[in-house]
Amino acid sequence: QVQLVESGGGSVQSGGSLRLSCKASGFAVERWTIGWFRQAPGRMHEGVSCISNSSVPYHTDSVKGRFTISRENAKHMVDLTMSDLKVEDTGVYYCVADPDVTERGMCVIPHADHWGQGTQVTVSS
Numbered sequence: 001q002v003q004l005v006e007s008g009g010g011s012v013q014s015g016g017s018l019r020l021s022c023k024a025s026g027f028a029v030e031r032w033t034i035g036w037f038r039q040a041p042g043r044m045h046e047g048v049s050c051i052s053n054s055s056v057p058y059h060t061d062s063v064k065g066r067f068t069i070s071r072e073n074a075k076h077m078v079d080l081t082m083s084d085l086k087v088e089d090t091g092v093y094y095c096v097a098d099p100d101v102t103e104r105g106m107c108v109i110p111h112a113d114h115w116g117q118g119t120q121v122t123v124s125s
Contacts, residue, residue: 004116006095008020009119017085019081020095022079027097027099033052033098034096039092039094048080050106055070060107063082068081069081092120093118097113097114100113
């Protein structure tokens with residue numbers, strides 16, 4: 001059974017930093033594309049950062065230069081390090097995974113077959 005468990009959300013002031021972690025289990029983590037989606041209040045979810053099974057990253061334009069995605073397959077972990085956070089980064093962040101989509105496809109469409117429960121990130125001015 002695929003499980004994705006997020007941790008690390010919270011509240012921070014504009015310009016601050018947070019790191020989100022995703023613990024994956026129940027599948028061959030090293031073979032799947034994994035990413036982070038977010039959903040702001042009243043808006044559809046969007047792909048934020050995604051990483052291929054060979055650790056090729058993709059970031060949506062609004063977070064380039066501020067967010068970094070990394071994976072450590074041996075620990076079944078994928079991290080999203082967020083810096084210079086902005087109010088518009090507020091939302092529920094979901095760890096997502098899919099075996100059959102590229103990192104770009106996952107984030108751009110956006111599409112993923114499996115989602116975690118989400119963790120709240122709130123950025124205040």
